[in-house]
Amino acid sequence: MHTDAALDAIHDLVDANHVLVRREILDAFGHVSVRHPESPETFLISRNLAPGLVTDHDIQVTALDGTTTDMRPSYLERFLHAEIYRARPDVHAVVHSHSASMVPFSISRTPLRAVWHMAGFLGDAVPVFEIRDTVGAGSDLLIRDAALGARLADVLGDTAVALMRGHGFVAVGGSVPQAVARAVYADLNARAQATAIQLLGDYTALTIEEGEAAAEANDGQLGRAWETWRAEAGRSRTRRACE
Ligand SMILES: [Zn+2]
16 A cells, blocks of 8 residues: 555656646657655656556556566656666656657757746756667667666756657656656747747857756746646646545
């Protein structure tokens, strides 16, 4: 049986799946996870299922080597979550998305940068994971094993977001609402930056100081975004209503 803390984490995770679908960060693919609140060497993530279909009963407890005792199929790319949790004790939630708005910045020489105060956490240049550096030019681009997950975690370093060339991105946070907000606002920042480039061919980015100050201010308001998005996705509910 799950404890109250684990049930809260499961509920946040299920809500995050639906919020991220509603916000068009996830579609049939992509996934979100949360570190287990009482067993930090494990994390919670849906079984292999489209995010919009995820319920409390679909959540698997997965170890940092990618294994689970749940016999149902798991996401192929669960290793990217596992290796980020292994490398980053400060990370408690991970979003992996294939958003088409972010991909242009993974395949061009134009860096994704914080150009909008809601995405100050992006900093000066979002790192790009190039899978060819690890497995050559013949892969399917998926993070299929722990070695690839570890390499992605290396590229992410201590940042909030990493692009994956020709694939998508990961966004991490100290909580589910923070990781979700970073995924949502990174994607909107990418759209704004791309639009500015189309309009002008050039743009003004935030300074590092502006980005850090804006990120701190917005983190203080995370609850407002999270509750709005949960309601919008039809996920407002009494805590632990499924017990
Ligand atoms: Zn993927």
